[in-house]
Amino acid sequence: MKKVILVMFIFQTISIPSSWVLAQTGSTWEVARTIDGDPDLQGVWENNTITPVERPDVFGNKSFLSDDDIAFLRRRIAEINAAGDDALFGEGVLQAAFSGEITSYDPSTGNYDSQWMAERTIHRRTSQITQPSNGKYPPRTEKAIAAAKALAEHRRDHPADSYTDRPLGERCVSFGAPRLSSGYNSYWQIVQSKETVAIIQEMAHDVRIIPIVPMPHANKNIKLWHGDSRGYWDGDTLVIETTNYSDKSSTSPETDRKVNVEKLTRISETALRYELMSDDPGQFTGSYTREIIFDYTEDDIYEYACHEGNYGMANILSGHRVEEARAAAGLRER
Amino acid sequence: MCDRGAQQLCFLIVVLMQVFVCGSVSALENTEIPRTANGRPDFSGIWQAIGTAHYDIEPHASDFGPLVENGAIGAIPGGIGVVVGGEIPYTDEGRAQQEENKATWLENDPVVKCYMPGIPRANYLPFPFQVIQSTDHIVVAYEFASASRIVYLNRPDFEAPILSWMGHSRGHFEDDVLIIDVTDQVADTWLDHAGNHHTDALKVTERYYHAGPNTLIYEATLVDPAVYTEPWTIRFPLYRRLDENMQLLEYKCVEFTEELIYGHLRKGVSSN
Numbered sequence: 070m071k072k073v074i075l076v077m078f079i080f081q082t083i084s085i086p087s088s089w090v091l092a093q094t095g096s097t098w099e100v101a102r103t104i105d106g107d108p109d110l111q112g113v114w115e116n117n118t119i120t121p122v123e124r125p126d127v128f129g130n131k132s133f134l135s136d137d138d139i140a141f142l143r144r145r146i147a148e149i150n151a152a153g154d155d156a157l158f159g160e161g162v163l164q165a166a167f168s169g170e171i172t173s174y175d176p177s178t179g180n181y182d183s184q185w186m187a188e189r190t191i192h193r194r195t196s197q198i199t200q201p202s203n204g205k206y207p208p209r210t211e212k213a214i215a216a217a218k219a220l221a222e223h224r225r226d227h228p229a230d231s232y233t234d235r236p237l238g239e240r241c242v243s244f245g246a247p248r249l250s251s252g253y254n255s256y257w258q259i260v261q262s263k264e265t266v267a268i269i270q271e272m273a274h275d276v277r278i279i280p281i282v283p284m285p286h287a288n289k290n291i292k293l294w295h296g297d298s299r300g301y302w303d304g305d306t307l308v309i310e311t312t313n314y315s316d317k318s319s320t321s322p323e324t325d326r327k328v329n330v331e332k333l334t335r336i337s338e339t340a341l342r343y344e345l346m347s348d349d350p351g352q353f354t355g356s357y358t359r360e361i362i363f364d365y366t367e368d369d370i371y372e373y374a375c376h377e378g379n380y381g382m383a384n385i386l387s388g389h390r391v392e393e394a395r396a397a398a399g400l401r402e403r
Numbered sequence: 404m405c406d407r408g409a410q411q412l413c414f415l416i417v418v419l420m421q422v423f424v425c426g427s428v429s430a431l432e433n434t435e436i437p438r439t440a441n442g443r444p445d446f447s448g449i450w451q452a453i454g455t456a457h458y459d460i461e462p463h464a465s466d467f468g469p470l471v472e473n474g475a476i477g478a479i480p481g482g483i484g485v486v487v488g489g490e491i492p493y494t495d496e497g498r499a500q501q502e503e504n505k506a507t508w509l510e511n512d513p514v515v516k517c518y519m520p521g522i523p524r525a526n527y528l529p530f531p532f533q534v535i536q537s538t539d540h541i542v543v544a545y546e547f548a549s550a551s552r553i554v555y556l557n558r559p560d561f562e563a564p565i566l567s568w569m570g571h572s573r574g575h576f577e578d579d580v581l582i583i584d585v586t587d588q589v590a591d592t593w594l595d596h597a598g599n600h601h602t603d604a605l606k607v608t609e610r611y612y613h614a615g616p617n618t619l620i621y622e623a624t625l626v627d628p629a630v631y632t633e634p635w636t637i638r639f640p641l642y643r644r645l646d647e648n649m650q651l652l653e654y655k656c657v658e659f660t661e662e663l664i665y666g667h668l669r670k671g672v673s674s675n
């Protein structure tokens with residue numbers, strides 16, 4: 070995690086568009102090779118992009134930001150950081166940039182402050198989703214809509230009867246794979262051997278192991294939180310296919326039908342183009358494609374000892390028990 | 404020594420005698436060690452220890468387990484021990500603490516709660532682990548609790564930024580031996596269910612070397628003057644998992660421990 074630098078002007082250089090344009094126009098840059106002759110994707114890569122998953126309506130049909138858009142965002146990010154307010158996770162930064170308001174993730178208790186967030190990088194796309202072409206997720210299935218509604222009602226009525234009522238991340242059970250949220254512990258380290266690619270997700274100390282030799286997937290009856298990955302090289306692109314997701318690995322229905330295909334291509338010394346093509350028929354009526362540019366960093370990743378330090382779970386549960394006891398005793402909440 | 408007439412046979416007998424005299428386990432001749440493309444010994448693969456060191460690294464006979472209802476499958480099997488010399492050279496206070504730990508291990512052993520096991524314990528748990536060896540880093544992914552560590556090769560000046568459960572690992576090669584120095588491990592990890600322990604001053608020096616195409620010898624020397632009167636060493640083989648299509652699965656055990664850790668805080672539990 071990098072600390073936000075609270076200076077008045079934070080100018081993130083737009084390293085990606087220039088290198089992305091170079092890659093498109095056939096520059097002479099070539100990816101280096103590992104000692105086994107494979108494209109070298111190794112290093113620590115940060116996903117601190119400000120690009121939202123879905124295209125905000127304010128961008129209309131635009132797939133890419135203009136120079137004026139970028140200047141506006143730079144100014145607003147600087148203002149938000151200087152305000153030193155509550156931390157903004159994921160797309161909260163972009164929303165705050167346009168709305169002019171910082172909406173805290175947890176206004177009741179208060180939240181991390183902005184010091185805990187990494188500096189956000191502006192990339193040119195207006196959405197991570199590139200297909201469908203409107204930059205938004207495909208429509209959800211009826212089942213998924215019903216399941217989301219039921220879950221929201223349950224959480225409203227039973228916010229913390231048990232640890233099972235809390236999100237998987239709060240329980241330190243799983244943050245998913247691939248974990249693609251940006252701006253917080255959003256670092257991957259890639260290490261390659263002759264037969265295996267390891268992607269270490271800093272959150273939460275998970276190593277995705279991807280054999281790059283021909284090998285069948287695990288038996289279909291073995292369902293996994295992070296699925297089962299197999300990879301191969303397609304030219305200079307690492308292609309990863311992941312199946313065997315367990316139903317419980319996600320709150321949306323029939324996650325065991327999900328198949329993810331990821332493509333990683335190093336497009337410059339400092340940029341890794343990541344593409345996810347997800348077919349998740351339990352949740353969406355069609356497949357979608359997401360693109361994220363990961364930026365190279367000299368930082369090393371830290372251990373994320375989630376469960377070992379999970380005071381939050383005990384405090385959330387016991388706090389609710391105290392509130393219930395006070396309500397039962399007819400006392401007003403403070 | 405060998406007369407001309409039976410020279411070949413005699414020579415063979417002499418060589419065989421030397422092999423047996425030198426001991427049953429030794430580093431392979433250079434040509435037999437699997438190597439990476441840059442000539443280093445290759446430790447990549449899936450490995451697992453066999454034995455009962457995870458119960459108790461000191462020599463021990465079998466004994467009762469902590470839960471009556473588990474009967475024979477919950478009792479503790481014996482072990483010849485992996486501690487070189489047999490006994491950990493504790494200070495008096497260190498030994499007393501170990502005995503107290505052992506008496507309360509079900510309640511206090513961090514691994515029971517699915518906390519990360521630390522080094523060296525992760526290497527002799529009854530779960531496989533996978534080594535992915537590159538030129539500047541070696542990743543070790545443990546099936547237990549999805550624990551992992553990154554070994555930083557040839558960065559002796561890279562100090563740990565902070566204490567961690569799996570410690571900070573810096574590695575280098577000396578001939579065909581991989582040496583990893585592990586420092587800055589939190590004091591909370593134990594070495595086994597028998598309550599063997601350390602402080603955060605612990606320094607572990609690991610040595611890995613090949614004893615066959617599918618066997619490693621693992622040694623770890625532990626130094627911690629706060630609890631040990633002198634350095635001491637554990638040593639045991641690591642075996643390559645040769646099952647067809649072998650892979651790590653998940654043992655994301657947090658889920659299996661939530662009731663144990665938080666059950667008393669659920670709504671409607673009688674103590675609330």
